Every structure is written in structure tokens, then in C-alpha cells.
Amino acid sequence: MDTVLYELKDYKRTGSLSEADMAELRKAADILGSGGLVAFPTETVYGLGGNALMKDASRRIYAAKGRPSDNPLIVHITDFDEIELLVAEYSDTARKLAEAFWPGPFTMIMPKADIVPMETTGGLSTVALRMPSHRVARELIRLSGVPVAAPSANTSGRPSTTMAEHCMEDLAGRIEAVVDGGSSDIGVESTIVDVSGDRPVLLRPGAVTREMLRAVLGEDIAVDPAVEHPLEKDVHPKAPGMKYRHYAPKAPMVIVTDGTEDRIADRMLSIAEERLSQGLKTGMIASEEVCGRLIRLKASKELPFMSTEVKGPILLYRLGELLIINIGSSSDEESWARELFAALREMDACGVDYIVAEGVDEHDIGFAVMNRLKKAAGGNIISV
Numbered sequence: 001m002d003t004v005l006y007e008l009k010d011y012k013r014t015g016s017l018s019e020a021d022m023a024e025l026r027k028a029a030d031i032l033g034s035g036g037l038v039a040f041p042t043e044t045v046y047g048l049g050g051n052a053l054m055k056d057a058s059r060r061i062y063a064a065k066g067r068p069s070d071n072p073l074i075v076h077i078t079d080f081d082e083i084e085l086l087v088a089e090y091s092d093t094a095r096k097l098a099e100a101f102w103p104g105p106f107t108m109i110m111p112k113a114d115i116v117p118m119e120t121t122g123g124l125s126t127v128a129l130r131m132p133s134h135r136v137a138r139e140l141i142r143l144s145g146v147p148v149a150a151p152s153a154n155t156s157g158r159p160s161t162t163m164a165e166h167c168m169e170d171l172a173g174r175i176e177a178v179v180d181g182g183s184s185d186i187g188v189e190s191t192i193v194d195v196s197g198d199r200p201v202l203l204r205p206g207a208v209t210r211e212m213l214r215a216v217l218g219e220d221i222a223v224d225p226a227v228e229h230p231l232e233k234d235v236h237p238k239a240p241g242m243k244y245r246h247y248a249p250k251a252p253m254v255i256v257t258d259g260t261e262d263r264i265a266d267r268m269l270s271i272a273e274e275r276l277s278q279g280l281k282t283g284m285i286a287s288e289e290v291c292g293r294l295i296r297l298k299a300s301k302e303l304p305f306m307s308t309e310v311k312g313p314i315l316l317y318r319l320g321e322l323l324i325i326n327i328g329s330s331s332d333e334e335s336w337a338r339e340l341f342a343a344l345r346e347m348d349a350c351g352v353d354y355i356v357a358e359g360v361d362e363h364d365i366g367f368a369v370m371n372r373l374k375k376a377a378g379g380n381i382i383s384v
Contacts, residue, residue, distance in 0.1 A: 047150030257359025
């Protein structure tokens with residue numbers, strides 16, 4: 001199958017949808033309405049969309065991604081009136097959260113209505129709903145006339161996609177179309193809260209932070225242990241999808257965290273030099289502050305600074321077989337969230353054999369970033 005790329009040229013340039021852009025969106029919407037698959041931008045990451053009410057469309061999403069069939073899909077809507085058509089119970093807690101965070105990077109799990117097929121919900125009696133705020137996503141869903149099931153538009157286990165070229169890299173030939181609306185704004189997937197039980201439970205952190213949730217609900221929200229300790233053998237996650245490794249680059253990866261910038265830089269460079277001595281091309285992902293220390297440390301030992309490359313939003317330093325990505329200031333967790341998946345994919349593109357990444361403080365959106373880092377590294381963490 002040939003995958004068509006619908007580029008929204010005016011939207012990418014101005015942030016407004018021209019008539020030419022709308023014509024491209026109508027073509028993509030027709031594909032969705034007829035059961036085809038379309039990757040499209042949202043404010044979080046790109047989603048791989050299909051008609052949420054068509055069993056075959058959901059089956060095709062799982063097949064295109066290589067996704068385990070017990071990992072539910074998130075259903076995207078554009079109107080509050082659609083909620084009660086898709087859920088069997090819309091509680092006061094769910095209403096309160098919807099009023100606070102929709103449209104936006106927030107997903108709720110509620111008991112599903114019969115209209116939603118089990119193929120969409122991974123065989124569960126609950127449905128995950130989200131109302132995105134991204135203009136392109138909202139227009140595409142509205143034009144399609146159907147609720148759109150849309151997990152991240154990547155092959156299963158790989159870093160999520162934040163640009164159309166990432167979607168083409170993973171899914172070309174497997175889906176009908178990709179809508180190119182530029183880079184995603186946030187860069188990590190939506191926050192997920194399960195409100196199907198007696199007490200709401202945070203299942204995945206995102207741009208709607210723990211602090212924001214507590215401001216609405218007070219302290220009456222639990223955090224699934226698998227959020228803070230992903231992939232640990234004695235932790236049993238509430239959601240099926242949380243038991244799988246996600247966001248993984250091709251190379252093995254370790255996180256270095258919990259120390260001063262000097263101690264983190266020293267340990268990261270020590271690990272990198274060990275891998276380089278084994279003949280492994282090594283990549284590092286670090287804050288602007290730690291990058292500066294790494295470059296000075298490396299240059300003082302043997303290898304002078306060689307080159308700097310700008311890769312879209314990413315600054316890449318090459319020191320022989322050592323590559324260092326500057327992902328932004330340590331005080332700017334939003335930059336880390338926005339660029340993390342692109343940085344992991346750039347490491348793949350550079351063909352590194354091993355990755356050493358700096359950890360982040362787990363407050364606000366940093367909690368979500370660290371959750372993704374832990375999963376990408378398979379829980380391989382060094383505290384200094």
C-alpha cells in the first residue's frame with residue numbers, strides 16, 4: 001500500500017488552516033470515515049487514527065503498530081455531547097475532570113457503552129476517552145463524523161512520533177495516509193486517569209500533572225505503582241499496556257540521575273568511555289548544563305571538540321565516536337518533554353550502539369519525562 005502524505009503547508013507556516021489545508025483534511029477524514037487509517041498531529045504526539053466504532057479499523061491499528069491486542073486504544077472526540085454516547089456511566093468525578101482539562105492532553109477511563117467494540121478497548125469493559133485541543137486533530141475528527149481511536153503513531157515499543165516524518169518512517173506502507181501538521185507542541189502522551197472505580201487512579205503522567213489533578217480533586221487520587229516503578233517485576237500495573245516496554249530506542253540505554261551536575265557528568269562520561277573502549281558508538285542525552293561539562297571533560301582528556309549540528313530542534317555535538325544531544329536547560333522540563341522522543345529517534349538515525357541519558361527532577365511535567373525515560377531504558381537506572 002502507498003501511504004499518502006497530506007501536508008498542511010499554510011497551517012505549518014501560520015498556525016491557521018487555509019482552504020487548501022481544509023481540502024487536504026477532508027481527504028484524510030474521508031479515509032477515516034470509510035475505515036482507513038490516518039496518522040495525524042495532536043498537541044501531545046502524533047496519533048494513528050481509525051474509526052473507533054468499526055471492529056476492523058481497530059484490528060488494523062493493532063496490526064499496523066504490531067501492538068498487543070490487550071493494550072486498549074484511546075478514543076478521541078471533539079464534543080462533550082459525545083461522552084454519554086460512548087460511556088455507560090459518567091460520574092461526578094469524571095465531569096469535574098472533563099470540565100477542568102478538556103479539550104487538552106488528558107484521557108479518562110470510564111465504563112464503556114455497548115456501542116464501543118471490544119476490539120477498541122482491548123477486551124475490557126472500560127473505554128479511554130480524550131478530547132484533544134489541537135486544531136488539526138479537532139477538525140479532522142469533526143470532518144470524519146466518527147469518534148477516532150488513536151494510539152501513538154509509531155510501531156509498538158518504539159519512541160512515539162512528534163513529526164510526520166517519524167510516522168512515515170514507522171508506518172509507510174501500513175496505513176493509508178499521514179497528515180503533516182508540523183511538530184507536536186507537548187511531546188509526551190496524554191495524562192491518563194482511571195475514574196471507573198471508587199477512587200481515581202493516575203495510570204500515566206503527562207502535561208496534566210499530579211499537582212494539577214490534586215488542585216481539582218484534592219488528595220483523592222491514587223498513583224498506580226507502575227507509574228513510578230515501571231517494569232519492576234514485583235509491581236503489577238492496573239492497566240494492561242503498562243506492563244510493556246515503551247519508547248525504546250534501538251540501542252540499550254541507561255539513565256544517570258540524583259546528583260549534582262558535576263557528579264552526573266562525571267558518571268555519564270565514565271560510562272561512555274567504557275563503552276567507547278569496547279568499540280561501541282555511544283550517544284548521550286543531557287541538559288544544556290551537563291552538556292557543557294561533558295564537552296569540557298572530554299576535550300580536556302584527549303579529543304578536541306569536533307562539530308556541532310542542528311537537527312531540527314535538536315543540537316547534536318560529535319566528538320569522534322561520541323555523540324551528545326543537548327535537550328535543553330535542566331530547569332526547562334517542557335523542553336525535555338517536547339524533544340525527548342525526537343532525541344531518541346536521532347540516536348537511532350546516528351546508529352549508536354549504547355545510550356547514556358541524564359535523569360530529570362520528578363516534579364510537574366518532569367514526572368512524565370522521567371516515566372518515559374525509565375521505560376525507554378527498561379528500568380536501567382544509576383543513582384549518583
